[in-house]
Amino acid sequence: MYKIKAFLDNLIQTDWIGFNKIDNGLKQSEVYHQILNDFKKLVHIEAKNENFNFSELYALLKSYKNDISELPFIGKFHILVNPRLLTGQLTKIVEEIEFHLAKNNGKEAVCDCEIKYKYNQTPDIVHLIKVGFSCDGYYNYTIYECLKCSFKWSTYISDDSTGNTVFEKWNEKEFPDNNNYCNE
Structure with missing residues (x-):
């Protein structure tokens, strides 16, 4: 160090x-x-x-x-x-x-979604399929699921000056009744 x-x-x-x-x-x-x-x-x-x-x-x-x-x-x-x-x-x-x-x-893992999430990396979008939408009153989320490991990601467009797409782990418990109810 x-x-x-x-x-x-x-x-x-x-x-x-x-x-x-x-x-x-x-x-x-x-x-x-x-x-x-x-x-x-x-x-x-x-x-x-x-x-x-x-x-x-x-x-x-x-x-x-x-x-x-x-x-x-x-x-x-x-x-x-x-x-x-x-x-x-x-x-x-x-x-x-x-x-x-x-x-x-951890080379033996089937997929690296969990480790990518842990280290703030974006997932390999080739293996993701869109499974729904949600919103929290501020962000509109698109929900994806990994075809390899079933890890669920949510995405939204950040409201900072960059306007980048942000990938996060989808938390169904946080939005249990909100899934697929947003205007898209």
Whole structure:
């Protein structure tokens, strides 16, 4: 964990003023993505250690969140290159690495829906069939079932600036009488 902490300390001490002076947005994005790639490589290497603990890494990232979100830079493509997004991007990298390690350790499973849910990954939509609709008064959900393992997913369009499709585990107990009653 020492090397990751040193990486984060170095990230905070980076010459972000110089980064802001890069006129070319593509060049800025390239530099920024290299930072993300370097972090990914470092976590991959560190995660191979026998005593590596992902919970400690998440706690470490959380402890740096304020320092990282206040870094003095904003990219030309600020929707992707932004200090307020950086901690989330680093966390997503950690989640993906943790997911792949867990998936490799559980190769005998029929399907990986449960593990994808656990590690905030999207399911393989090729194996999903639409089985219903629901709503909670705010979101309209489409409910899918995995053909391989019968795991049920729900999807909705997020109301944040990205408008991404969000996949969650469907909880029939939360909406017992609401299934298939929404206008679609």
